[in-house]
Amino acid sequence: MNTRERAPRTRRLGVFLASLVLVVTGAVVAPQAAFADDSYVPPTLSGDCTVDSTVTLDLGTLPPDAVKSTFEWSSVPQRNKYGDPPIRYGSSDLSFTIPASAGYRVLYPGITYWYDEGDGLLYADEVKRPSCVVQPAPGAVSTSPPVVNGTVRAGETLTATPGEWSETDGWSYSYQWTGGPDRPKKDTNKQKLTLDAGYIGSVLTLTVTANKQGYVPGTASVTLPPVGIGAAPAPTDGPYARGSGQVGSPLQVDYGTWAPSNLTYTCGWYAGSTQLSSACSAYTPVPADLGKDIVVKVTGSRQGYAAGTAHSSAPVRVTAGPAATVTRTPAINGTTTVGQTVTLDQGDWNLPPNAKFSYQWLRDGSPVSGRTSGAYAIGADDGGKRLSVVVTVTAAGYTTATATTSPTAPVGKGPRPVATAAPKISGTAAVGRTLTATAGSWSKSGLTFKYTWLRNGVAIDGVTGSSLKLTSADLGTAISVRVTATSTAWETNTATSGTTSKVAQGAAPKVLTVPKISGVAAVGKKLTVSTGSWSLPSLTYTYQWLSNGNPIPGATSSSYTVKSSQSGKVITVKVVATRAGYAPGAAITAGTSPIK
Template identity: 40%
Template sequence: MMTNLARRAAALVAATALVLVGLVAPASAAGTGTLSGKVTAPTGVGRTGWVELHRWDAARGSWSYVDDARVQEEGTYAFTGLEAGVEYTLEFDPWGTGAEGYAPEQTLGGTRMSWYEKQPGQVFKGTAGAQTVNFALHPGVSVGGKVIVPPGIAATDVTIELAVPRYWYRGDIRLLDGASSAQSIRLAADGSYSFARILPGEYSVGVRPESPEQEPVSLTGPGLPDSPTAIRRITADTTLPTVTMRKSVPVSGKVVSPEGAPFAGGGEVRLVEVDVNGVSSRVTTTVLAADGTYTFAQGAFPGRSYTVEAIPASGSSTYYGTTYWLDTAKTFAVGASGATVPDLPLITSDTEYLGLNSFVLRGAPLVGEELSVRSAGGRLGATADAPGAAVTYQWLRNGYYIPGATSPTYKVTPADLNTLVSVAVVARAEGHRSTRTDSSQVVVSTGSAPYATVYPVVSGAAKVGGRLSVSKGAWSVAGVTLKYQWLRDGKAIAGATSTSYVLQGADRGRQISVQITASVPGRVSGVSVTAPSAPVAAGDAAKATKEPKVTGTAKVGKKLKVSDGTWSVPGVRLARQWLRNGKAIAGATSTSYTLRAADRGKRISVRVTASVAGRANGVAVTAATGKVAYGNKAKAKKKPKITGTTRVGKKLKVSKVSWSLKGVKVTYQWLRNGKKISKATKKSYKLTSKDARKRISVRVTVRKAGYKTAKVVTKSTSKIK
């Protein structure tokens, strides 16, 4: 892959060549547009470097380098010659590494440059005039962890490699094409490692062996670094699991001539690792002894799979499994103490090819469907020419082994969606060269929707306040995820998405059902709607779980209050009616009531009615008070007194007084030496001769219905003259 520095060098060489032949290379495209902007980065993150301008070549379906500009000290950059309407992107190329504090190499939007993709946030269009595009750099993330090395190996001798997967496209299908090393570092003495300021994205991280005694451990997933399973998306600071490198174990075997005859002559043997995805890596080479024996003292590790290739001093090289080709070779697993490989017969010019009869791939390439290998006549499996030949199968996804998929049938999984699936068929027979034939590749599409084989059913009382529940039913596909939406007369009820639903007042008279959506990765979602319920009936009336209660003094003029109590249904609306000896008191519908004259001698209670939408009304009547007593008698705020001249023929008056009660009736009785004066019942009194040498006073009587009568006698006058 051409680096940014290499691209700039190539552009410089091209420009120099044009100058030498008398032509001038333009600094950028031939348009009239200009572009300027500023590179920004978080505090402490280096932003110095270069900004490259690329344009999208629609005909080739790829980005094309145009020009580059050095980022100035203040972070600015500029380009000229942009063409209106053309799609462009910018790429930042730092002067240093992440370990040195620089932001990682990236395009607009904080993405890695992919020459055959346009990514969100990456593209802008050129204009005929001036344009500003600022470049905010992603500071990058870190990934690290720890590796435990076996005795005899120094941690600082172990290299950890960070690799970036390479992809190419066949139509809309993205295909992995290995991984390229991006960074490599040595383990610290304690086995720790850390890659600083890498751009979020897909990576594989693993040990890059520098000798056969070092195990090529993957730190991001099973398999070799080029394998799909070893690639992991890293979007934030990440600490990978601690991994232990195992100690190398020996592998030995013997090469024989065809049909088991003794081998004569030297050569070499190669040990090749083959991982779960069929990705291979040549590990080491050893000498092939004159008697055909060989031993790999190092390079193999427990739990991993390998094959061997014998390369005799004379004759054809042969892989274990009697084949010229690595992809047809047999593999063997290495145990804790190593492995002994079965005898490997060499291929000669006399070794016949094993004929593999034609076969076809049957079945719909849809998630959840079954694909199968069929021979002529439709029989399951493939056949070979030689009697007793063994036929094996390996299904592949995008050209890589699907672990465990080794039968003539394969059920397509969600992981296969939008990938290429095929099968490799290998035939082997003693004394023959092994043969491999691959089927055509099929593109896997979305599978059919799951459907209910046992329909979900709603149960429960269809009345307001009742709880309805829906069963899961049974579905045609295992592992479905179910989502629920309760419906009122066929319309969604907001927020009602559980397996149960408590009927509300708004549901009264309506029919309730449930829409169940069954989803499984790689398939269209399936939908089932239950049968509607009967129209929802009114719910039971709310009941007082704690009775309302009247408090206060049962005396005319005093205020009584009634509590709400508590009710069996939340959200009730309460109405109150005060009662006098069980009969409604007109207008008395509040939470309090001031006792009136009409209440004296009566018992007071309250009828509380609890209503809620969709339910019958609930009623509770409080316990009645005792008989209402007279109210307290009125009190004078200032005692009345007599004014006027105390002489026969003169008029006396009693002063006006304010009383503690409103609406009282006041009467007067004038007294002569404490005895009633006939007909002297007004506020004033004219003295007569009978009053001479007597003392005059007034008895003021205050009455109000329902209250005790109050009587006040004024202070007597002096003797009347």
């Protein structure tokens, strides 16, 4: 419409109502004339009102007062209740090949009649008739049925392919799965269908619809076998038994990752073929499991699926549980002196189940045989030594723990022993004789004795043994002995014997070889006498020469010169052997021949 044209006037619309064309299934019906002037011929359509077919417009004649007409092929929806604008095809040819976009729409030539108002202005009226409802063209035909890829069982996803069709260019396909449980159309009207447990036993039919605007949809269907139960779930990672593997320390199950997911799990803990527990929460190894390899068997279940089973990929070797730990160190209580009893305070511990204690007492770090109780009687062997105790905690299946007390101070000596029977001296109290002492009896054992001999109560220097040989110094004195008892275990004490009678002289020495005179038995000759040999050493000798048994005055040396007064007489010598503290011994030689 140009700038001098006016909008169409509604007063003329009634003139053209009779020009409507009724359309039934694509056939064009010519309208009846509504004008009084029989010369008016309304426009008509002829031909097949179907996509890809051609319709032809016969404009007829102009209505009264119209000065011209124009048209453009257009279409609108059949029930255009929303007032959608028409599709204009830009064609003003009398013959028009209906495009696919016009399918199911009302096709009309859109004729506009122009009128002259007489003032040089034109106005127009547009009519949408004649018209026809465009029918779709025949659709594509399936030449090969649809194909469904995938396993028809729960947990699987089926994928549809449309098969083969007689027409493909510009065609699209839609899919519909039927025969299954009630599911939203958004899940069943698509190319892929995931089968959940609700589908088990269903007989599904896939219908593929080939679509193209302006064409009758083509359909093809395929029916599937009943949906089976799903394949057993299987892990893609795991399962695992998690934990240290120590006795008393729980092992946890890590299910890992399974396909499909959302499973319910049951468990079994095994050592070899022996089931230990069916708890999925945890399994705590017991002492009987020590050294065994533990695995967890996990079974994954889900409705509609076979059960799937897997074992933990790496067994857990059970090792000894942690050792007990001491929270307060053991200690020794009591007085550490010989003769006393000390006791063990085993301290405080964090203990494994069924723990047992044992003890070993040490003397200067070395075990004391047989001392394994909680109390210790300190004996003589412990004097001066340090005591300690090794406390050992054992429990089946757990690492052994030990703790050692601090050593005591060196064990002190016990109270002094007492002589229950006084020392005694045996032997004859005479010079040259030996006295022997016994220590007597004492209240303690393990003593060492030292002897001090006393002369009239005064210690005799240099004599510490249990025997004393009496010398001339002892003559006339009373002898006693003092015994000193010493020990590393006990304090020192002494005890003194009673005294002997006064020491008497020793027995006179006895001649073993009689002295002998040598020389010529004649007047003026010198005679010499030997001492002979005696039973005692260190003797001193005196001599007395005898003439016919009578002492010769002044003849007291070991030699004698014979006088004339001894002529005809027999000479002998009396030899006297003396030693301090001993009685003298005497011997007389044999006589000479008569002196000449």
